Amino acid sequence: MSEPCMKLVLVTPEIPYNTGAIGRTCVALNLELILIKPYGFSLTEKAVRRAGTDYWKYVHLSEYDSWKHFLDDRKPRPESLFFFEEHGEQTLYDADYQPDAYLVFGCESKGLPLAILNGMEDQTFSLPMLDSRVRSLNLANVATAVIYQAMRTQLGG
Structure with missing residues (x-):
């Protein structure tokens, strides 16, 4: 299997x-999963393994103690960062996904911190919701929809 290029953060x-469900999708599509601490759970919890089923052991996983540590280590080009809020x-559908894209998602209850999003308005995207009664979508569902859209554009589909 080749090294993953696109990454999910x-x-x-x-x-x-x-997290387990997203990890499973990352395995299916050969994407690296990058987790930024702190987590609201332990990666050893049964719920993570259950959602990832027996695929969790195959997740190409990287962990960072903070957003700053991630930026300092990876040094991503600003145009390769795609934030979803x-x-x-x-x-x-408007994003021009790069082959080395970092698809970045925040926590379930608060989304991404403003400190991360400030100045990145041109790189911040949403999923359309046609009914205003729905305030938000499940993170695993959103991440999967974004991954497939980003990969579709990379595969010329």
Whole structure:
């Protein structure tokens, strides 16, 4: 299997099931999963393993103690960072995904911190929701939708 190019980043994830499900999707599509601490759970919890089923052991996983440590270590180009937030002015369909893209998602209860999003408005995207009664979508569902859209553009589909 080749080294993953596109990466999925979860900043302070809170729900083990979502992280496990996202990890499973990353294995299926050969994406690296990057987790930024602190977590709202332990990676050894049964819920993470259950959601990832027996695939969790295959997750290409990297962990960082903070967003700053991630930036200092990876040094991503600003145009390779794609942030997904409920209030992004553009949709996931507007993004020009790079092959080395970092698809960045915040925690389930608060989203991404403003300190991360400040100055990155051009790189912040949302998923359309057509009914205003729905305040937010499940993180694992959003991440999966974004991953497939980003990969579709990379595969020329």
